[in-house]
Amino acid sequence: MATVKNTNLKLIDLLGGVFSSFSASESLMKSITHSEIEEIKKEKSFVACTLGGAASVRVKNGRVIGLENLTIPEEVRHFKIEAHGKVFEPPRKYLTDMVGHSYRRWVYDPSRLRYPMKRVGWEPGGKGTYDNRGKGEFVRMSWDEALEQVSREIKRVRDDYGPSALCFQDTFHQTWGTIHGMGTCYTIAPRFFNLLGGFTEYVPGTCSWAGWVTGATFMYGYWWTNGTSEGTDSLADTLQNSRMVVFWALDATKSTRMYIGHESEVWRHWVNEAGIKTVSISPELHDTAVTHCDKWVAVYPGTDAALAASLMNVWINEGTYDKEYIKTHTVGFEPLKNYILGKDDGIPKTPEWAEKICGVKAEDIYNLAREWAAGPVSINCHVAAANRGWYGHEFTRMMVALQTLQGLGKPGVNLTSWGQVGAAPFDKNIRMPGYATGVNPAAKNLYSNPIPQKIHTLEFAEGILNPPVKWTGGTTGAAYWQDESAFKYNYPMKGYSEIKLSFRCGGGHFVSYSNTNKRAEAFMSPKLETTIATTLFMEPLMNCFDVVLPACTDLERNDISMPCTGGLYIPYLGNCNHQMSIYQEQCVKPLGQSMPDMMIFYNLAKKLGIYEELSEGNTEEDWIRKLFQVSSLPEFVSFEEFKKKGVHFFPVPEKYEATPPLSWFYKDRTGLATPSGKIELYSQVLADRWGENNPDIGPVPKYREPQDGRNSPLAKKYPLVGFFSHPKFRIHSMMENVTWIRDLHKVPGDSGHQYEPIWISAVDAEARGIKHGDILRVFNDVGQILAGAYVTERIMPGTIRMYYGAFWEPEDPTKPGSLDRGGSANVLTTNKPMSCHSHLHRIEHMMVEVIKQEGEN
């Protein structure tokens, strides 16, 4: 049997040639009738919901031939916002982004996994060899063989070690859907494992909202939305009432695209058209700043809280904060004031003090503070990079404190992030379950996991390699509450097994979380007797698995969803210009032998004797119909009509009543999910837990100097501050394999290798003899990667910027710390938490050095 070796993208391209004989169109042409062939030849149009938003898909000859922006019919009543003598009205088409449009290439990417494969040397029963894990040597299996061996292996591990030896890990945004893709991980897979007796829960934490979860929640609640406050109607509120918009540590044009495409980009253009002032605060002059902002305030990474403290210092000294609001809506102002004025530590947090820390001139800080105090300001700052660095919780608490001093909830004073936490008017009575709802609301039995043992993502590698491990807190979203961050966990728990079998859905895991090398080392360890993954692509991290099962894309199966609605922590909240539900009709047949995610679990369930309980007698179509029934759709359209049209647009209510963010709180003065019901500038919960003098956290938000930062001894060895933002050209690592997108941003080497770009200032480049396009080695004590130099004046000297999510392509995957040619920024990040209080990823603010890599091209 032929052995397939998957070492890098170039080889994957070669394999694409080999695999092309299995391409969809050719396999489809076999054993079908003449009339079916004639049908296939016709061009058809489908409505799809991609990771980049809704789109219209054109199909001919059984292949996707194009994706276009979805047209919104004239008869659909949509919103209009009147402000500054203008009427703002969205375009009548869905603004799908490059992610959505590249589906045409993505679906047929040469790296698609077309049939099940197993690693050479892997044997069921833990009897095989492990030394080639990571090398990508695979042999093809039939589905029958794969399902038989995987199900027997799951049963063996469960019977030998108990269900706690099974660990299921969810997808990293593999495909869009409620019952497949991301949906499978919430609606099908947990029920599958619970029917087997449960599993060790993998606690993913969050790589996007860390500081918000563990910081802002202690001031105003909102843990169920990961610490981001409501954003409903913030668009109209801002356009009509705000004098200024501040984009703080947020490249909104780039970061808010996830799931929705460019839907919110037009809103920022409206801000400009309305004549509202705009400021960007960031170490880089990013796309949002270039396109939309009047002023760039360049701040060193990790020092945002100092800048915020100095703004408050000006307001308090000049009496330009909302004193009445502080009295009626908050508790604990005096301790905050004492910190800001330096009454407790002798250091007034003046602009002059801040200038030395964050690199912003004191004069600029005074000007910004006075401009800010002159009128309502909206901050766009959620998903901001600064919340993921050292003490990211202090950044988020400072953002809440800033707006609190100016009357958060008053007209025009809001805290938002258009596109991620909503803004546009929509029908708030519409219900639509999504993948993050966490359960299948249409299922009769939900089967909660009985196994109390958990493993936290930050501790996963150490937990596998060197157990036991212990940690405090670290859960996010709906499972989180202020109490949870004090819960103590350990792994393995007495009476329960260490993890022996890891079952993963989808890719992205190694490169989206910190310390890629350590994570890979754990996955390659024989202590994991078997590792199984369902995946779309043979991306490099799949080399670490024993059995890989081919899932299919959104366009190759049916599903039901609403763009940008994950449910629960990703509620709709007006994230798009038009609210719609989509019947995600299968456009083309699954490529090769790939199959829908749910069907993989159904087939395994048949082998394990739990099919009836798992399916509850439901086919894919049945689940879609039942999810339709539990949504608001039946109030508007029949299932048959919905299916036929593919989409239902929900009109904006004729008499629309806006509910600007926290306007209710401004009116009621209480009702927040904090112990006092008010904004807590001093948190008694944190005081009781950590005391007043803990170096990491305290009851009052403070600027805390990053450990291992630019003023630490480590900076002598690694003098550049690296910040690794959400990617512009990917969703985590999804789309990294698409050549159309790679060609847009990668730095091409003479060898043909495409290097991940690294932004470096002209000053730092000159000091190191680096020119634009040079290949650099970026390194620190954690790891080393190669990257292509993008020399620019759009970034502060002393800092470098990369996007995380590039594929991990180590020179020798079996050797820990091997040079990564793919340029995965998380090779450089530590798996230590952001503070003693916040057991979540610290993906930003790593100190690094860069040098020209001689001999590399």
Add this chain to the structure above:
Amino acid sequence: MAGVVPIVPPRTGTMGGKLQVETQRFITFDELCSHVPNIKVFFDELDKKDFKYLLIDSHGRAVMEIDIEAASYIWQSYEAPRGGFAYKLDFDFGRRLPRMNLKSIISLENCIINIRTKDFPRGATVDLIKNEVTYVHDSLWVLKGEGCAKEAKEVQRVLNWLVNDKKLKITAPGGEKHYKELAALIGGK
């Protein structure tokens, strides 16, 4: 109907206090240790003998207590499937999960553990409710070579304790016969 005082049901309101519910559920290792003394003793003895073990399954009826601070409720009557009225009470706990704890275990259906030896994750499987050894590792009757003899002795040491000291019955298919044969062969009891 003389003597019956009509009651006006409390249709909506808030409810506080401790609510006890009886339920069928998985019983965790910690709960077994804290609520079932003889099983705790068994685990302690395994620890003393340096036998490793894993909880495989444990189900039973239990009483749980839900500590409700102030949950809003709705009392509802609805038409029963075959006519007449039926009644239900819905609680809304809001976004914060109420505190819950296990008050007592009424009965245990099973309590299955795997006892490990140095080399086998599953030397023997025991159901502590039925007092049975339901699985014994193959090493006892595929004894080949010096290494296997060592492994078999490990398993036999566990079995000796289970059968002779704890008085468990071997119900694994063929287990009793092979246990006796092996005991004679490698010199155990």
